[in-house]
Amino acid sequence: ITERKQAEAALRESEEKFRALVENAPDIILRLAREGRHLYVSPSATRVLPLRPADVVGKTHRELGFAPDHCRRWEEALRTVVETRQTHESEFAFEDAGRRFVFHWRAIPEFGPRGVVESVLSILRDITDRRDAEEALRESEARYRSVFENILDVYYEVQLDGTVLEISPSVETVSRYRRDELIGTSMYRLY
Numbered sequence: 001i002t003e004r005k006q007a008e009a010a011l012r013e014s015e016e017k018f019r020a021l022v023e024n025a026p027d028i029i030l031r032l033a034r035e036g037r038h039l040y041v042s043p044s045a046t047r048v049l050p051l052r053p054a055d056v057v058g059k060t061h062r063e064l065g066f067a068p069d070h071c072r073r074w075e076e077a078l079r080t081v082v083e084t085r086q087t088h089e090s091e092f093a094f095e096d097a098g099r100r101f102v103f104h105w106r107a108i109p110e111f112g113p114r115g116v117v118e119s120v121l122s123i124l125r126d127i128t129d130r131r132d133a134e135e136a137l138r139e140s141e142a143r144y145r146s147v148f149e150n151i152l153d154v155y156y157e158v159q160l161d162g163t164v165l166e167i168s169p170s171v172e173t174v175s176r177y178r179r180d181e182l183i184g185t186s187m188y189r190l191y
Contacts, residue, residue: 028103030122031110034082036060036075039119048094048101048126070094081107082117091127102131162186 022029023043031040037060041053049056056064061071070092077088088107093100103124112118148155148168154175156167164182167190171179175190182190 026126028122028124028126030124032078032120032122034078034117034119036078048096050096077105077107078120081109081120085109085111085117100128101126102128156182156187156190158187162188164190 025042026044027042028045028048029040029042030038030045033039037058038056041056043053045051045053045056051064061074062068066074073092077090080086081088087109088105090105091102092105093102095101104127106123106125108121108123109117110119110121148166151168152170154168154171156171157165159165164185164187167179167182169179171177171182171190177190
């Protein structure tokens with residue numbers, strides 16, 4: 001009986017460590033039945049949803065009132081995971097109460113003893129800040145490119161050895177060179 005008690009204590013300790021890891025993870029972690037009913041929802045979901053995890057367990061996305069297109073996309077992905085027995089990864093945007101989120105979503109099949117997909121482990125990582133930063137960078141680059149293309153002064157970027165990396169189109173109005181003739185050559189050619 002001592003060995004059994006030790007095994008039970010080790011199992012309890014392992015489960016407690018696992019629960020602490022999952023419940024304190026910044027990602028939203030869900031377990032879903034094959035048909036999409038929530039079996040588990042991590043506490044981190046409250047950052048996005050105005051519902052407590054206990055209010056979500058046992059319900060589908062449709063029963064929770066998510067937008068029909070979101071539900072359809074979610075159900076198709078879960079069906080694909082169950083049928084193909086393969087992990088599904090995608091990104092999607094989600095809006096709630098005027099707040100926009102972008103998630104990287106990973107749905108992983110969980111197999112039962114007979115090798116049948118019995119449930120799906122779902123991990124959602126909030127990548128909103130990263131996508132917003134990328135969009136801001138694209139906008140900044142577009143503004144820079146617009147200024148660069150329309151500046152009246154000759155502006156150029158060179159490597160330390162003097163090789164022209166970029167030069168503004170205005171060079172064509174103040175020299176006998178075309179812009180593409182100068183890129184990749186020495187800036188001293190221009191002078």
